[in-house]
Amino acid sequence: MTLWGEMMSVKLIDHMGTDATVANVARVSLGRTVEKVGPSEVRLIDYLLKHEHTSPLRHCFASFHIVAPIFVLRQWGKHQVGCSWNEISYRYVQHDAMRHEPWAPDIWRGQGEGIKQGSAGALELQGRPSSIYDEAVDAAQQAYERLLDQGVCREQARAVLPQGVQSEVIWTASLHALLHFLELRTAPTAQYEIRQYAEQVSKIVFELWPITLTAWRQQRGNV
DSSP: OEEEOSSSEEEEEEEEOOHHHHHHHHTGGGTOOOSSOOHHHHHHHHHHHHTTOOGGGGGOEEEEEEEEEHHHHHHHTTOOTTEEEEEOOTTTSOOOTTTSOOOOOSSOBOOOTTOSSSOOSBOSOOHHHHHHHHHHHHHHHHHHHHHHHTTOOHHHHGGGSOTTSEEEEEEEEEHHHHHHHHHHHSSTTSOHHHHHHHHHHHHHHHHHOHHHHHHHHHHTTOO
16 A cells, blocks of 8 residues: 655555454453454443553554655654664665655745744745755755765765655554554644655554544544
8 A cells, every 4th residue: 555656655565463453452361352343342442542551552563665855754753662663774875866856845834923843824935935945955966966976975975965855764663653653743733744644644554453543533533
């Protein structure tokens, strides 16, 4: 399952566990298991989430291949508990602007008054910021390639690349960690760009664990 395009994407590459897994783990002390989720299991999963009995969620995992700009991945990488993270290294491979086209915003936002973290609405004038940004990105890419042509090693030349450069990550997280990620990164206070990715993760999580995610959403008033 791949969402978005090749340049910016969230792709599910593997997973383990189902909604039935969550219920069966919770009932292991009773020696009871089910193959399919019925009304009793739906109630159990709702109870687990309502009372924050989260250990059964840690027995389910999903692995994703992510293509995203570096500034988004630096926020994403702060989620450590219950997660594993491996990223492409431009120390080992040369950055290819054709394969990883630099990120550019659809809309430039302004800095709102009194907002230390975050942004306000769209700027009235969009053309000039786009020109400035494109010029800077092109200059950085050209400087990078010139440094390589001069024999500079990749691990040093990469320092001129901007935060808008796309990178690739394999991210594996437990269902518990995924819900924590979604709670923080789909919130209105999260940066818009990472919220876009979080919404794609949410769609995949729903496909894998629809009962658990539905109960989680309902308890937060986010159906």
